[in-house]
Amino acid sequence: MMAELFYALPMAIVVLGAFVLMLMSNIEGINLNRLNLVAVFFLMISLVLEFMSFGSTHEVYLFEEVFGDSFILDDFATMFDLMFTAGAILTLLINNDYFKSRDYISGEYFALILFSVFGMMMLSHAHELVTAFIALEIASLSVYTLVGYHKNNRISAEAMMKYMVLGSMTGAFFMLGTAMIYGAVGSTALSEIAFYVNNREVEELTLVIVGASFIMVTIMFKIGAVPFHGWIVDVYHGAPYPITMFMASTFKIAIFAIALRLYLVGFASINSFWTEILQVITILTLFGGSWLAISQNVVKRMLAGSSIVHSGYLLIGISSLGLDSELAASAIMFYLIAYFLSAAGAFGILSFIASQSKKQMRYEDFKGFAHRRPYMALLMSIFMLSLAGFPSTIGFLGKFYIFTSAIESGQIMLAGLGILIAFISVFYYFKLIAMMYFYPSEIPQKKLPINISTILIAMMGLIVVWGGIGTSLIPFIPGADGFIDIAVQVIRSLR
Amino acid sequence: MVVVAKFDPNGGMQFIQQSPWIVNSGMHYLVGIDALSLVILLLIALLMPPLYIYMLHERRKGYWYNMMLLQTGVSGAVLSLDLVLFYLFWETMLLPIFIMIGKYGNGMHQYNAMKIVLMTILGSMSMLFSILYIGYVYYDTTGVWSFALSDLTTITFEAQTSIWLTAGFLLAFAIKIPLVGFHTWMAPAYGSAPTPAVVILSAIMAKLGIYGIWRFGYGLFETTLSYYAPIIIILALIGLLYYAIRAITEDNLRKMFAYSSGSHLSLIALGLFLENQYAWSGSLYFIATHALASAGIFFMIGLTYKRFKSVHISELGGIAQVAPRFTFFFAFFALSIAGLPGTGGFVAELLIIIGAFSMNFWVGVFTALSMVSAMLYVFWMLQRTLFGKAHNSCQDIKDLSFREVLMLLPLVVMLLVTGIAPSLFTPFFEPYLATTLADLLQSIGGLK
Numbered sequence: 048m049m050a051e052l053f054y055a056l057p058m059a060i061v062v063l064g065a066f067v068l069m070l071m072s073n074i075e076g077i078n079l080n081r082l083n084l085v086a087v088f089f090l091m092i093s094l095v096l097e098f099m100s101f102g103s104t105h106e107v108y109l110f111e112e113v114f115g116d117s118f119i120l121d122d123f124a125t126m127f128d129l130m131f132t133a134g135a136i137l138t139l140l141i142n143n144d145y146f147k148s149r150d151y152i153s154g155e156y157f158a159l160i161l162f163s164v165f166g167m168m169m170l171s172h173a174h175e176l177v178t179a180f181i182a183l184e185i186a187s188l189s190v191y192t193l194v195g196y197h198k199n200n201r202i203s204a205e206a207m208m209k210y211m212v213l214g215s216m217t218g219a220f221f222m223l224g225t226a227m228i229y230g231a232v233g234s235t236a237l238s239e240i241a242f243y244v245n246n247r248e249v250e251e252l253t254l255v256i257v258g259a260s261f262i263m264v265t266i267m268f269k270i271g272a273v274p275f276h277g278w279i280v281d282v283y284h285g286a287p288y289p290i291t292m293f294m295a296s297t298f299k300i301a302i303f304a305i306a307l308r309l310y311l312v313g314f315a316s317i318n319s320f321w322t323e324i325l326q327v328i329t330i331l332t333l334f335g336g337s338w339l340a341i342s343q344n345v346v347k348r349m350l351a352g353s354s355i356v357h358s359g360y361l362l363i364g365i366s367s368l369g370l371d372s373e374l375a376a377s378a379i380m381f382y383l384i385a386y387f388l389s390a391a392g393a394f395g396i397l398s399f400i401a402s403q404s405k406k407q408m409r410y411e412d413f414k415g416f417a418h419r420r421p422y423m424a425l426l427m428s429i430f431m432l433s434l435a436g437f438p439s440t441i442g443f444l445g446k447f448y449i450f451t452s453a454i455e456s457g458q459i460m461l462a463g464l465g466i467l468i469a470f471i472s473v474f475y476y477f478k479l480i481a482m483m484y485f486y487p488s489e490i491p492q493k494k495l496p497i498n499i500s501t502i503l504i505a506m507m508g509l510i511v512v513w514g515g516i517g518t519s520l521i522p523f524i525p526g527a528d529g530f531i532d533i534a535v536q537v538i539r540s541l542r
Numbered sequence: 543m544v545v546v547a548k549f550d551p552n553g554g555m556q557f558i559q560q561s562p563w564i565v566n567s568g569m570h571y572l573v574g575i576d577a578l579s580l581v582i583l584l585l586i587a588l589l590m591p592p593l594y595i596y597m598l599h600e601r602r603k604g605y606w607y608n609m610m611l612l613q614t615g616v617s618g619a620v621l622s623l624d625l626v627l628f629y630l631f632w633e634t635m636l637l638p639i640f641i642m643i644g645k646y647g648n649g650m651h652q653y654n655a656m657k658i659v660l661m662t663i664l665g666s667m668s669m670l671f672s673i674l675y676i677g678y679v680y681y682d683t684t685g686v687w688s689f690a691l692s693d694l695t696t697i698t699f700e701a702q703t704s705i706w707l708t709a710g711f712l713l714a715f716a717i718k719i720p721l722v723g724f725h726t727w728m729a730p731a732y733g734s735a736p737t738p739a740v741v742i743l744s745a746i747m748a749k750l751g752i753y754g755i756w757r758f759g760y761g762l763f764e765t766t767l768s769y770y771a772p773i774i775i776i777l778a779l780i781g782l783l784y785y786a787i788r789a790i791t792e793d794n795l796r797k798m799f800a801y802s803s804g805s806h807l808s809l810i811a812l813g814l815f816l817e818n819q820y821a822w823s824g825s826l827y828f829i830a831t832h833a834l835a836s837a838g839i840f841f842m843i844g845l846t847y848k849r850f851k852s853v854h855i856s857e858l859g860g861i862a863q864v865a866p867r868f869t870f871f872f873a874f875f876a877l878s879i880a881g882l883p884g885t886g887g888f889v890a891e892l893l894i895i896i897g898a899f900s901m902n903f904w905v906g907v908f909t910a911l912s913m914v915s916a917m918l919y920v921f922w923m924l925q926r927t928l929f930g931k932a933h934n935s936c937q938d939i940k941d942l943s944f945r946e947v948l949m950l951l952p953l954v955v956m957l958l959v960t961g962i963a964p965s966l967f968t969p970f971f972e973p974y975l976a977t978t979l980a981d982l983l984q985s986i987g988g989l990k
Contacts, residue, residue: 437637438630447626447674454678463671470660470667477640477659485644485652516630 054100054120055109057093057128058168064089065161072154079146079154086157087139090164094132101125106540108174116236117175122540126380126533127171127304130387134297135164137507141395141500142289144402149287151197160293163189167301171308176225176235176262179305183221183265187214190298194286206285209278217268217275224261231255237313245316252317259314263321266309269302270358272328273335280339283351288398291347295354296391300383303361310368311376311541318369325366326461332359333468340475346408349475350393353434356472357386363458363465364449370456376541378448380534385445385514389433392507396427399500413479415488422495424483426508433511435476436469441514441530448531578756579620581826582749585833586617588952589745593738595949596841604645608638609738616746620753625673625689628758629666632714635747636662639739647734654730661727665714672710675703676762695761704766711759712770718751719807721774722781729788732800737844740796744803744840745833752810752829771815778815779908781808786915790922795843795853798923799836802879802916806832809912813894816905821897824890831878831886831960838875838953845946846872849939855923860932865941869928871950878957880920881913886960 068086071077101122109118139160146152166186173179191214195207229235231254232243244255264275271279283291310318336355343349364379397408400423406412417424433442446469453462495501514530590613597605615635622628636659644655673689680697681687688694699707717724732740759767785805792798806828813825845868847853862869878885891913899906942950 432637438633443630450671451674451678454674455681459675462674466667466671470664473663474656474660477656480640481644481652481656484641485655 051107051109053096054107055118057096057100057132058165058172060089060093060096061132061161061168062165064093065158065165068154068158068161072158077154079152080143082154082157083139083143083146086161087136089161090132090136090139094129094136097125097128097132101129102536109172114178115175116238117178118169118172119174120172123308123537124168124171124304126537127300128168130300130384131164131167131171131297134293134300134387134391135160137391137395137503138289138293138297141503142292142398142402144498144500145287145289145398148402148405149197151199152287156193156196159189159193163193163293163298167298167304170301171304173305174237174308174312176228176237176240180218180221180225183269183305184218186298186301187218187269190290190294193290193293194282196290197287200285202285203287204285206282209285210282213268213278217265220261221265224258224265227254227258227261231258237308240313241315244314249317249320255314256317256320259309260321260324262309266302266306267328270299270306270361271336271355272358272362273331273355274328276332276335276339276355279355280343280348280351283354284345284348288347288394288401291351292391292394292398295350295394296387299354299358300387303379303383306365307376307379308541310365311538319371320369322366322369325362325369326458329359329362329366329461330464332356332362333464337468337471340472343475344409346410346413346479347397349410349479350390350397353472353475354390356468357390357434359468360446360449360465361386363453363461366461367452367456367458370458372452372456374448374455375452376538377531377534378445378452380537381448381531382445384530384534385433385441385511388507388511388514389430389440389442392504392511393427393430393434395500395504395507396423396430399423399504402500410478410482413482414486415490416483418488419490419493420495421492422505423501426504427483428480429508429511431476431479433515435473437473439512439515441511443515444531578753578826581830582620582746582753583617585749585830586613586620586746588956589741589833589837592837592841592949592952593741595945596844597738598945604641605736605738608642609742611635612638612742616742616750619750623691625676625691625694625758627689629670629673632669632750632754633663633666635750636666639735639743639747642739643731643735646736647739648736649734650730651734654727654734658727658731661717661724662714665717665724668710669714672707675707675710679703691758691761699763699766701766704763705769708759708763708766708770711754711763712774715751715754715759716774716777718754719748719811720751720804721777721808721811722784722804723777725781725785725804728804729797729800732803733794733797737840737847740840740844741837744800745837748803748807749810749829749833752807752814752825755811755814767815768817771817774815775812775905778808778812779905781805782812782908782912783915786912786919790915790919793855795846795855795923795927796840798855798919799839799843799879802919803832803836805912805916806836806879809891809894809909812909813897816894816897816901818897818900820893820900824893824895824897827886827893827960827964828890831890831957834953834957834960835875835878835885835887838871838950838957839879841950841953842868842872842875845942855926858927859930860928861939862928863932864939867942867947871942871947871954873924873928874954874957876920876924878961880916884961885957886964887957888961889964 064086067089068082071082071085100120106119106121108114108116109120139157146156163186166182166184166189169182170179170186173182191207191211194210195204197203225235228240231252232240234240240255244252268275283295286294332355336352336359340349340352340356343352361379361382364375364382367375368379400408429440433440436442436446446465450462450465453465593609597609612635615631615638618631619628619635622631640655640659643658644652647655676694677687677689679699680694683697720728732743735743755767782805785801785808789798789801789805792801810825810828810832813821813828843853846858850858852858861872878887881887881891895906895909895913898909
């Protein structure tokens, strides 16, 4: 019992932190800075605890006598927890200046972020469909609120409405799918479903397949796969910068956590059923996302479009999973880590700039940026190169593994298409680099403030490069292959 | 330079260093050299000091970062024996070129920088696809991942697959060289790039396209390349003449020598695909001498721009009257581009032409035409710029300074030595070429 309590502690601490923040935000005289630090403090404790329990590959159901097997603790979930808490910490710390520069932000803001992290952690631990749905809704509801937090801003309010209405509707599909699966299997626990699916012929599984397809609709909506992508650009644009960063880097990964678990555990034996559908969705997502990203003028919207493309790459990995690729699962995991680092860095820089001025950031506004802020421009270039998959960054290795897994599973066309899309993406990422470096600036060079935001961004830049070229020769520091080792270990712990 | 002394011409790959990079996927930091990479490596070592001397003039910090990165990229690409490592360096050298053209270039430099990057990346992406596929085939047959060249040469492909994979590689290299049809980035990029970038572009990077075919093309797909050989020979012949004609009509000196460079690289590619001993020695020799000569001429054009603020032939004239030293160096490099007897270019061109005649009479004639046309545009250009009536802009200019002479002198000396005494160098690469060629002919013959 005590051991299980210890395992559940990371989640408990985050939700406890959220309550403490709710209470604290009503006390006069506590400013945002302090609240932010409190939030980070709780997340840090959680992060340390997760770090301690990572790597022991235990697979235990938490509080089995109370919850049955709804919660599982394995390295897979812990790795995702690590990414969620790290993502939230980065969001909070990098955006410290941003929070102070906007007057609409109040104390509950931090509580909501923590609630959402709690929801995501629950999602990665969920081993049962209803639990997964509740966790997903906890995370989503907090994010809906966060997106529309600036309620006097028309764009922000519109983004919130759009996201909430569409999100709730697709959430209903998840529920419907769960009900159907329950109707067939008589249980919503993943282990029961897996057992049921393993012992039946495909012809007997119609109801399960239909139900799972409904669940897939929800997942596709949340990761912004075409044709469920209509919301993504507007919502990312309307949300405040910290929340865009949070959604793009952290929330999206949470969806992949549940998707991978369902695909690899619950429906493992019939997952090749969806391969053709997934391939079509992948192709649509890759092209649709590229088109959206190319046609944007505002950098934030471009990154929103490009995040659709990255979902597309991940979908290549998922559809290779269905064709029995050995590499694909760890490739997806690695890609998620790589994407998390690069996207968080890129959005972090955007919100760092946004904290200094309230202008919208178009491509033209980046003219001469390298002259004004040389170090920021360098880091931004690193993140752009990583997102584009340029070699010597972690993004290249991510794409490398994804494409190799696609070739391995025989989807040569899809791999070729992915490479073509990577070529197209070079255009819109390099366009930003070109804007930053190729034009002179009228404003003289500014001094780079050394504070927690800039230090964190610089560290992420270093990790992105080290993850691409680092060797494992230096003791105690994992090189580029350290990351893939982690990914392999994580996938192995799934059951 | 130390490497040369230790180099054993009869051995294969030497100075091999290996350290793990990403072990599970079989990517290693695997480097080594043989005669082929030695030549290009020596060129890099020879060209970089003059470049750095040149850059002392221009007080721009950005040049230095970029040139260091560029040197890393090109040396790494030449040294690496692992396909993924090669790809990494191949892409890395693009980045400094992008920044240098875009940031310090002139004319429509932003547009041209984007153009060169997009075109080159299109090529390298297709190469990446081929690399991944080859890696997978190796994994499929042996059960372990490896991207080391020595491992990958052991596998054989089906004819159809092999043709596609070769196409992936060839696209990358054809864009880099550039063969005619893949060349639209060349003139704008050369035209708007700053001098150090142009020198590297024409002297080293274009040669890497040839190097790539030689090392990876003949390393992995020696039989399939013969399938492509007629197409490439025709493209190279067209390129040879097309570029020469463009060079004759061009007024901008930078673009003129860009086209001349394209013409000569077509000649090298032609020599490579003729697949006989003369042509191969010629090609390898030409790689070296053309790099020296074109580096020299682009330095001179850079100096011209610095003095006259123009590189248009119509705005120059009569330089010989005011600046004799300048005239000497300018004429020397231009003539060695044209293949004047006594310079290295002549020996190399002669070898390739002999090779071409031994294959087919008409191919030989067309190849020989390149030499004539080069003479044509070079002499005409010299007449208009150096001699004749002094143009207004050329009245009071400074002659070459000591530093500039110091920078150019090694190139002149090397060109003369390679031209007068080629027998000093041939022992270094002849054995390598002979064995590789014998292998190649054997494997082609074995198939037939």
